[in-house]
Amino acid sequence: MAQPQNATTQAVQRHRNTSKLIDYADPYFATAHLEGLMALYARPLDGRAVELSTGAAKGRRVVDFVRCSYLGLDNHPAIIEGALETVAQCGALHWSCARTRLNFDFLGQLEEALSNLFSAHVIAYSSVLAANMGALPLLASGHLTGNVKPIMVFDRFAHATLAFHKGTVAEEAEVITIEHNDLEALEVICRENPCVAYICDGVYSMGGAAPVDQLLALQARYGLFLYIDDAHGISLFGDNGEGFARSHFGGELGEHTIIAASLGKGFGASGGILMLGTARQAELFRRFSLPHAFSASPNLAAIGAALASESLHRTSELAMLQQRLRENTKLFDRLFPTPFTHADLPIRTIEIGDELATIGAAKAILDQGFYTSAIFFPTVAKGRAGLRICPTAGHSEAEITALCQFLVETLQTAPH
Amino acid sequence: MAQPQNATTQAVQRHRNTSKLIDYADPYFATAHLEGLMALYARPLDGRAVELSTGAAKGRRVVDFVRCSYLGLDNHPAIIEGALETVAQCGALHWSCARTRLNFDFLGQLEEALSNLFSAHVIAYSSVLAANMGALPLLASGHLTGNVKPIMVFDRFAHATLAFHKGTVAEEAEVITIEHNDLEALEVICRENPCVAYICDGVYSMGGAAPVDQLLALQARYGLFLYIDDAHGISLFGDNGEGFARSHFGGELGEHTIIAASLGKGFGASGGILMLGTARQAELFRRFSLPHAFSASPNLAAIGAALASESLHRTSELAMLQQRLRENTKLFDRLFPTPFTHADLPIRTIEIGDELATIGAAKAILDQGFYTSAIFFPTVAKGRAGLRICPTAGHSEAEITALCQFLVETLQTAPH
Secondary structure, X not given: OOOOOXXXXXXXXXXXXXHHHHHHHHHHXXXXXXXXXXXXXXXXXXXXXXXXXXXXXXXXXXEEOOOOOOOXXXXXXXXXXXXXXXXXXXXXXXXXXXXXXXXXXXXXXXXXXXXXXXXXXXXXXXXXXXXXXXXXXXXXXXXXXXXXXXXXXXXXXXXXXXXXXXXXXXXOOOEEEEOOOOHHHHHHXXXXXXXXXXXXXXXXXXOOEOOHHHHHHHHHHHOOEEEEEOOOOOOOOOOOOOHHHHOOOOOOOOOOEEEEEEOOHHHOOXXXXXXXXXXXXXXXXXXXXHHHHHOOOOXXXXXXXHHHHHHHHOOOHHHHHHHHHHHHHHHHHHHOOOOOOOOOOOOXXXXXXXXXXXXXXXXXXXXXXXXXXXXXXXXXXXXXXEEEEOOOOOOOHHHHHHHHHHHHHHHOOOOO | OOOOOOHHHHHHOOOOOHHHHHHHHHHHHHHHHHOOOOOEEEEEOOOOEEEEOOOOOOOOEEEEOOOOOOXXXXXXHHHHHHHHHHHHHHOOOOOOOOOOOEEEHXXXXXXXXXXXXXXXXXXXXXXXHHHHHHHHHHHXXXXXXXXXXOEEEEEOOOOHHHHOOHHHHXXXXXXEEEOOOOHHHHHHHHHHOOOEEEEEEOEOOOOOEOOHHHHHHHHHHHOOEEEEEOOOOOOOOOOOOOHHHHOOOOOOOOOOXXXXXXXXXXXXXXXXXXXXXXXXXXXXXXXXXXXXXXXXXXXXXXXXXXXXHHHHHOOOHHHHHHHHHHHHHHHHHHHOOOOOOOOOOOOEEEEEEOXXXXXXXXXXXXXXXXXXXXXXXXXXXXXXXXXXXXXXXOOOHHHHHHHHHHHHHHHOOOOO
């Protein structure tokens, strides 16, 4: 199962083919743009509504099911106030210098507060993209695994901001991609190799989740290192909103797990974080993670918003919003059952298959005033196009009911 | 010169060795941290001063020469006000969704205004890191070069956020690294290959600049594609602040050049941009650049600040600040000449050589109230450590004079 660790193996592996990707997908992108489904520009209205500001639909109010603000926090007054206050108090928004040099003291406060909230060593980044980019080479270097380079095993569905780096990671360690949630294949690799790291999502952006309990069993048995991007799971799970992945751990994160998460999405602010298990790991990241030395931190508005959301996470409002999200997804599932249905996860995907049929369906639903994501290659596999819908705690019962009604009407002739 | 385009060649190339990097650099990082030189936390004071907020130096006021706010704009009241107003007006900071889906209408306004200001098709990103990451695979795909995959030639000093991706780019096209500003080597490659792209910085972060006029001559002669990261050159040059690289182009950017730039640094806001030459290139980036589909846009505070800075770029204040920067760097050069001196570039590096001697010098200067960057591997080559100093338009004559006095005193026994 584990391929021989030599240069030739890596040389024949091709993780990317941007040229072919464009050739296949470009006509569908063109059609989706033409239908006014992609790259919309808008102003926020109350709740999950926005007012479109360009194109033929200018001035129209639509209810959005695209944004991943699962707890509806992205226009929460306390979080916006946190952003405003911090920027106003400092008279500054952004410092252009590496984090290895000079940092806003509010950023130190944020990292301390989040470390406490999530019981981990937390480092903040300008985006999850930046966090992931910095982390993978450090993991591949072997410096987190007793100076043994791990076999880097990627889940086939690991987020694009992880999979992107396979070529770069392959220069440091062996890279293997396994099928989605293929625990059997993963265990074979663990059995045959002294040091293995598994790179996956917590909650997957197109539905589903990692089998974290079983992964922890492999960790206990083989010392498997887990790198879990839980951008879509943060805040939605756990008493402190520690997220889908983190809430599977009883106490400490330990020295064999890193969790990446978003400060946007469920958390409601802007930016990304890593949760690390040990002080030495945090030290290594603060010195050698590429974004630390060669890019900038989240800006002060993001920091202020995140500090406000961190405070909100310590109130009863968090559990109330988590509960409302679950009620809304249950309502959705009752009115429009999908095979992807998972009681606790917020993302619903409806497979239609044909790309153009999908675009047509999304257009018909948008015409009714509801914006959903038409997903097609490269976001999902070719010929497996469909709709992606994110019910949130911020949607009203009436909005979800109406959406489901239009979904039934629109898709009754389409296979799903 | 051009190596054969086959898998074996790529397999034996190793662009990264994170493990060895850490082994070499970690003791110096530890020492620099111990001396209170790295990862400082602070609050902004007026001008270029900050108040340290952690460690033994807590409460101390130091004048900072680390930040790259070359025009001193990062605490300009109009820019901060732009950030505050936009966030307050929208009651939102950040939308967690791909740019291929939903965008703040202010972001569309910003991109239009910057396209007009810089005479290019401008796309904004959350950071230059994200912009570069998205761009390189598209360039390597051949879709910007008539469906011929270019030989991807990197300058050895190209910024870390470009060089990082060599392994990933090598999966799509041949990668060659040439010596810094080695026009001769570049021309040989151009002569022997039908399609070549050169990836370099405009103003280099550790001093110096690309020979843009000669690169344009190669472009005219061979059709060389230029990808220039001008993060450190933006706003400092040109009547509209179009930057070091862009100001070398008479009129249009053309179809063979992309310029990346910062919305922080000289520009004074937060985030990054790409300047593209054609509408079709912009369309491809808006569909297939990874951060567009799989990461988020700059947040609204960054957008509001950038809109305010864009307005400022259209006033006489820009030329006044550019002039003040030149006067301040001239003053520095008069008081402390360095071999790196270039009349118009803002970054000064002083090579000391030994890593520990460098850390000692930076510490002595910090004790006098001036914060400079102690630079060592991997930022510069091993054994070529030194100080990096960024005089800005925001420094007073007295601050620059005092710094130079301490530099002379501290370094008179050290070689430079």
